[in-house]
Amino acid sequence: MSGKEQALQIFIVDDEPPARNRLRDVLNDCSEKLPVQIIGEAGNGREALDRLTDLPVDVVLLDIRMPQMDGIELAQHLNKLPKPPVIIFTTAYDDYAIKAFELHAVDYLLKPIRMARLIEALTRARNAVPVRSEVLQELSPAPRRNLSSHERGKIHLIPIEQVLYLRAELKYITVRTAEREYLIEESLSALEKEFSARFVRIHRNCLVAKQAIEGFEKGGEDSAESAGWMVKLKCLDELLSISRRQQHIVKEFG
Amino acid sequence: MNKARSIKQNAGTDVLPNFRNLGITLRILLISNGMGLLLALIQADGWPDVPQHIMQIATLLTPILLASMLLLWAIQPWLDQLGYWRGVLVVNLSVMVLVLATYFIGGDAYLPLDRGAGYFDAVRYVLLSLTVSGGLLMYFRLRTLALSRALHDARLQVLRARIRPHFLFNTINAVLGIVRTQPRQAETALEDMADLFRMAMSDARDLVPLQKEIKLSKQYIALEQLRMGERLSMDWQLRDLPDDALIPQLLLQPLLENAVYHGIEPLPQGGCIKVEMRRSGDELQIKVENPSLPSSGTTHHGNKVALRNIRERLDLLFDVEARYQVETGKDFYRVEIALPYVTVRPKLKERKS
Numbered sequence: 001m002s003g004k005e006q007a008l009q010i011f012i013v014d015d016e017p018p019a020r021n022r023l024r025d026v027l028n029d030c031s032e033k034l035p036v037q038i039i040g041e042a043g044n045g046r047e048a049l050d051r052l053t054d055l056p057v058d059v060v061l062l063d064i065r066m067p068q069m070d071g072i073e074l075a076q077h078l079n080k081l082p083k084p085p086v087i088i089f090t091t092a093y094d095d096y097a098i099k100a101f102e103l104h105a106v107d108y109l110l111k112p113i114r115m116a117r118l119i120e121a122l123t124r125a126r127n128a129v130p131v132r133s134e135v136l137q138e139l140s141p142a143p144r145r146n147l148s149s150h151e152r153g154k155i156h157l158i159p160i161e162q163v164l165y166l167r168a169e170l171k172y173i174t175v176r177t178a179e180r181e182y183l184i185e186e187s188l189s190a191l192e193k194e195f196s197a198r199f200v201r202i203h204r205n206c207l208v209a210k211q212a213i214e215g216f217e218k219g220g221e222d223s224a225e226s227a228g229w230m231v232k233l234k235c236l237d238e239l240l241s242i243s244r245r246q247q248h249i250v251k252e253f254g
Numbered sequence: 255m256n257k258a259r260s261i262k263q264n265a266g267t268d269v270l271p272n273f274r275n276l277g278i279t280l281r282i283l284l285i286s287n288g289m290g291l292l293l294a295l296i297q298a299d300g301w302p303d304v305p306q307h308i309m310q311i312a313t314l315l316t317p318i319l320l321a322s323m324l325l326l327w328a329i330q331p332w333l334d335q336l337g338y339w340r341g342v343l344v345v346n347l348s349v350m351v352l353v354l355a356t357y358f359i360g361g362d363a364y365l366p367l368d369r370g371a372g373y374f375d376a377v378r379y380v381l382l383s384l385t386v387s388g389g390l391l392m393y394f395r396l397r398t399l400a401l402s403r404a405l406h407d408a409r410l411q412v413l414r415a416r417i418r419p420h421f422l423f424n425t426i427n428a429v430l431g432i433v434r435t436q437p438r439q440a441e442t443a444l445e446d447m448a449d450l451f452r453m454a455m456s457d458a459r460d461l462v463p464l465q466k467e468i469k470l471s472k473q474y475i476a477l478e479q480l481r482m483g484e485r486l487s488m489d490w491q492l493r494d495l496p497d498d499a500l501i502p503q504l505l506l507q508p509l510l511e512n513a514v515y516h517g518i519e520p521l522p523q524g525g526c527i528k529v530e531m532r533r534s535g536d537e538l539q540i541k542v543e544n545p546s547l548p549s550s551g552t553t554h555h556g557n558k559v560a561l562r563n564i565r566e567r568l569d570l571l572f573d574v575e576a577r578y579q580v581e582t583g584k585d586f587y588r589v590e591i592a593l594p595y596v597t598v599r600p601k602l603k604e605r606k607s
Contacts, residue, residue, distance in 0.1 A: 093418075
């Protein structure tokens, strides 16, 4: 295949400058045995996401422990790109993550990084498929700090604390913030599990941020499914109906 | 290694309590008076009767207790050289002599009205006092025994928890990252790391000069700055620190490590760790403050291990004479420690048995 001659395009994400230095050095050493090309680097997750949106690469070498957005969350957002890169995680020491990696056969490199091991991982990356988002979710002990929505070739990060409610609609989930709506392609029950500390289910198709609840109003139609109670939100002039099965939350939060 | 450790441990158990230590004194006072109270309850026939019995017991107990403690305070250095069992004998004999002296000098004050003079009361008081002093000595012996095991554990913790593997591997990686472009800096970093690990692997029971611990902490910070660059800044406020002061080794460094790991690292812009140290009378005060991410509820586990370790060691070395306080603010975290200003190491280790 002609693809073999083409240099592997690599992007480095690490918050520590010397660690990026080290990776550059080792990658340069590799280039005799394996054609690689360093396309760019970033010091934090947000910057990496911005640059990788218009800069398709083959492989991202991604540090796990970074401030603001850790590597595993970044990987989940990168997965939404039209052509998601293969990710190789790097970590100095992280018991939890390493166990999870072994379990799911996700490739990772231990710092200090050795050339032989790097070449091995990069060679494998040529044929690898990106890690599935569900697996990534299991790798991280903490919920994400942002949701991400893919919109006209760009990825929008939606900080989770800005989300007022999540509502399932046909194939998508509507993410509502005070300013606008976004569409994401995830499952409502997975979101409920991941963010159980922040959201409460009020209806089969709707999760509301506990902090966004201002109060409850009686007013909706009373039917077999709806209890007639509505949630009033703090910064949005919109009422959300509570289902009969969930009406106990009126007592809990009222 | 194992052998050496167990020998050291044994040497520490047969040791009389230090009667000049505030914590020991407090414990003696509390326990003796507690037993007096109990005795009053046993003797009394009903509630109205209790205060009278308490008074009676206190008039005898208080002078004996205070006199004994004063005497023991005075002969402490001599007691140290006696060896454990002879020391026990001396303590009990002193108490007995003091009881008899108080009883006979005190005269009528200690004679129940309806009883004539006789040796019954004298014998009774001596036996009671010996029970109390014997019991207390036993309690202190068991306590040293329990604590020396804790000491052993604390020492092991130094290796396991004090310097995080996270730090070790990241720093090695960082040094590798600069070794080609800045070999000089890489050399210094490795030297600093050697010093740090040498300290971590030495005996945690030792006290070290304060200035040495400060120097080591600065070396540690230099290593972290190598990785984190401008994100980590320091504000050292060291005022009137005596040159001869000793502190438990690796007391300051783990506090800084916590501040870096839980405070500065999760902050995208980094921040400044403030260290304040000063001497105030007979005390050394240490304050470490770092900014922290508001409401980051997930990262406080590791914190506790290192801090509990420090607290245990302080308890062990200084008992109630050391204070320890943590304050968690909305966007900051502060640890304050006060410990006695010592210039010679407290006799925890070298006392002969």
